[in-house]
Amino acid sequence: MSIKLENVGKQIGKPATRILSDISFEIGDGEFVALTGKSGSGKSTLLYLISSLDNPSEGRIFFSGGALDAMEPEELFRFRNQKMGFVFQFHYLIAELSALENVLMPAWKFDEKKKRQGLAESLLEQFGLKDKMNRLPRQLSGGEQQRLAIARALVMEPQYLFADEPTGSLDTVNGEIVMNIITDANLKRKTTVILVTHDPDFANAAKRQIHLSDGKVVRQ
Amino acid sequence: MIALGIRYLLSRKRQTLLTLLGVYFAGFAYVTISGMFIGFQGYMIEQLVDTTAQVHIAARQDYLTEHQLDEAFYEKIVKHVFWTSPPSGVVGYLEVQNPQSWYERLKADPRVQAYSPLIVIPALFTLNKISVSTNLIGCDPEQQAKVTSIAEYMLEGQFADIAAGGNRLILGSELMKQLGAGIGHYIQVTAGAFASVPFKVVGSFSLGNRAIDLQAYGQISDVQRLYHKPNRVTEIAVRLGDYNQAAPIATNWSKISPERVESWDQQNANILSLNSIRDFLRYGVILIVVLVSGFGIYNVLNMTVTQKRRDIAILRSMGADTFDIIALFFSQGLILGITGGFFGLASGYFACRYLRSLPFSGGGFVHATYLPVLVTPAIYVQAMILALLTASIASVLPARAASKLTPIEIIRAGE
Numbered sequence: 075m076s077i078k079l080e081n082v083g084k085q086i087g088k089p090a091t092r093i094l095s096d097i098s099f100e101i102g103d104g105e106f107v108a109l110t111g112k113s114g115s116g117k118s119t120l121l122y123l124i125s126s127l128d129n130p131s132e133g134r135i136f137f138s139g140g141a142l143d144a145m146e147p148e149e150l151f152r153f154r155n156q157k158m159g160f161v162f163q164f165h166y167l168i169a170e171l172s173a174l175e176n177v178l179m180p181a182w183k184f185d186e187k188k189k190r191q192g193l194a195e196s197l198l199e200q201f202g203l204k205d206k207m208n209r210l211p212r213q214l215s216g217g218e219q220q221r222l223a224i225a226r227a228l229v230m231e232p233q234y235l236f237a238d239e240p241t242g243s244l245d246t247v248n249g250e251i252v253m254n255i256i257t258d259a260n261l262k263r264k265t266t267v268i269l270v271t272h273d274p275d276f277a278n279a280a281k282r283q284i285h286l287s288d289g290k291v292v293r294q
Numbered sequence: 295m296i297a298l299g300i301r302y303l304l305s306r307k308r309q310t311l312l313t314l315l316g317v318y319f320a321g322f323a324y325v326t327i328s329g330m331f332i333g334f335q336g337y338m339i340e341q342l343v344d345t346t347a348q349v350h351i352a353a354r355q356d357y358l359t360e361h362q363l364d365e366a367f368y369e370k371i372v373k374h375v376f377w378t379s380p381p382s383g384v385v386g387y388l389e390v391q392n393p394q395s396w397y398e399r400l401k402a403d404p405r406v407q408a409y410s411p412l413i414v415i416p417a418l419f420t421l422n423k424i425s426v427s428t429n430l431i432g433c434d435p436e437q438q439a440k441v442t443s444i445a446e447y448m449l450e451g452q453f454a455d456i457a458a459g460g461n462r463l464i465l466g467s468e469l470m471k472q473l474g475a476g477i478g479h480y481i482q483v484t485a486g487a488f489a490s491v492p493f494k495v496v497g498s499f500s501l502g503n504r505a506i507d508l509q510a511y512g513q514i515s516d517v518q519r520l521y522h523k524p525n526r527v528t529e530i531a532v533r534l535g536d537y538n539q540a541a542p543i544a545t546n547w548s549k550i551s552p553e554r555v556e557s558w559d560q561q562n563a564n565i566l567s568l569n570s571i572r573d574f575l576r577y578g579v580i581l582i583v584v585l586v587s588g589f590g591i592y593n594v595l596n597m598t599v600t601q602k603r604r605d606i607a608i609l610r611s612m613g614a615d616t617f618d619i620i621a622l623f624f625s626q627g628l629i630l631g632i633t634g635g636f637f638g639l640a641s642g643y644f645a646c647r648y649l650r651s652l653p654f655s656g657g658g659f660v661h662a663t664y665l666p667v668l669v670t671p672a673i674y675v676q677a678m679i680l681a682l683l684t685a686s687i688a689s690v691l692p693a694r695a696a697s698k699l700t701p702i703e704i705i706r707a708g709e
Binding site: 125127128147148155160164167168170171180182183238 | 295298301302304605607608609611612614618701705
């Protein structure tokens with residue numbers, strides 16, 4: 075199994091408020107999993123824990139058998155850069171960089187810009203942004219910006235794609251386009267996708283749903 | 295990361311320009327203020343060192359203290375003497391006691407470049423109905439020219455013209471003016487209670503220092519004869535290889551001789567003490583300018599960190615580590631420091647060059663033709679180091695603050 079969670083829990087703040095408790099499940103390579111639940115159920119927090127952006131208060135998370143908490147910081151940064159792609163509700167594009175430069179941003183870390191240039195351009199073409207690759211993010215529509223953010227998440231050909239409400243700020247048409255791209259990444263690139271959504275239609279695009287309620291897995 | 299830092303700077307043109315101006319003015323102010331202050335100080339010291347002796351050996355004369363003569367009058371019979379009118383006056387000698395031994399010592403000392411025996415006497419100079427009382431200095435012009443740069447400040451005639459003897463004088467420009475004298479005029483010179491002797495004016499000099507320009511020079515043997523003190527000297531002027539060694543050498547010589555030995559800086563302590571006030575002012579002005587530019591950089595970067603929290607979050611999620619985030623913001627501060635500093639220094643250099651071309655009278659103290667503004671690489675290196683240091687200190691705090699932000703804090707805040 076590719077990703078394994080063992081009794082993961084999370085508390086935040088002082089006095090401590092429990093967000094997640096005793097989460098254990100496994101996700102296989104190439105799976106498309108949707109984390110669902112009501113607002114405040116802890117699904118986004120769980121995504122951040124799995125994706126190493128946050129640390130669990132208890133329990134452990136393993137990627138291909140290796141525990142995240144056992145990784146050296148440098149190893150974790152490399153793992154995040156090379157193996158993980160992120161799409162958030164807000165695109166978080168860098169306003170000063172062009173569309174193409176934004177897509178190539180993850181390649182800067184290990185000096186892979188030249189190597190990734192062709193793929194970046196092909197992703198932009200695939201997402202209907204070829205003629206806009208030199209534009210700044212503010213010159214693109216909301217849907218285009220989110221597609222750009224997905225292209226950026228895929229440019230390093232990650233093994234895992236983490237998407238937190240990627241359609242949350244989009245209209246229905248753009249939301250569907252974005253979901254198709256994510257589904258495509260799972261089907262064609264065999265990328266393991268973990269999607270957080272509260273929209274049942276989009277959740278149905280996933281092959282498996284893990285439903286959370288009050289910080290606990292209630293159905294999977 | 296540096297490329298992204300540059301993009302950030304270019305995207306906020308007005309803010310960047312204002313910050314650059316702050317650093318620019320700091321660099322400019324450092325170079326010009328330092329150039330002017332140090333230049334003037336250096337020039338003043340140069341003048342003092344060149345126009346007067348670097349070490350001054352003179353007959354010692356001290357004021358009598360109340361009980362200095364107790365033993366001489368009462369030996370040790372009386373424990374304490376109560377004077378109704380305590381002894382007063384000067385004790386000591388009017389002449390250097392054993393000049394020959396000094397000459398031998400000075401000749402043998404490798405630190406000594408040249409020395410010149412002098413007889414300095416108070417004299418009354420009279421031309422027609424005008425009389426001026428001032429010092430007449432008797433010297434060997436050849437040796438005196440080696441000790442001071444007086445020969446370079448001649449307005450008329452040559453300093454060596456008094457060498458031939460026969461009662462010739464070189465007058466300072468101020469004395470010349472007060473007497474209304476000119477070249478070829480004969481001046482009656484009276485020393486002490488002796489009869490006046492006519493001296494011919496053969497030259498004049500101007501050092502720009504009124505006190506010195508009121509004096510007159512004559513051949514040493516002529517002045518000794520005028521004062522009825524053949525072969526006597528009242529002072530010995532010494533020039534050293536390194537004038538910075540003057541004070542310890544003078545202190546050392548003072549301990550081993552009955553004469554009063556003083557260095558140029560000991561003699562001009564009052565003037566030189568002004569240098570510390572000037573330094574204080576200089577550092578004060580520079581500190582204010584540096585603080586202003588430093589706060590400018592700090593404010594801009596702090597604001598950038600706040601504005602770019604989302605970028606920090608996404609960069610972190612892409613694998614950026616603490617060092618990358620520090621580099622992103624620190625590099626902006628350094629770029630501002632280097633660019634602003636470079637242009638400030640360049641402008642400061644041209645400003646100093648321009649100032650150096652402006653005529654300057656020396657303010658009646660020093661003889662200067664142009665403003666003595668120092669243009670030396672040391673000032674520019676210091677200014678650049680200061681600009682980089684200011685930029686680094688001002689950038690490191692916002693950069694560290696940015697590096698401590700975790701993506702989850704920003705994402706959770708819904709920014």
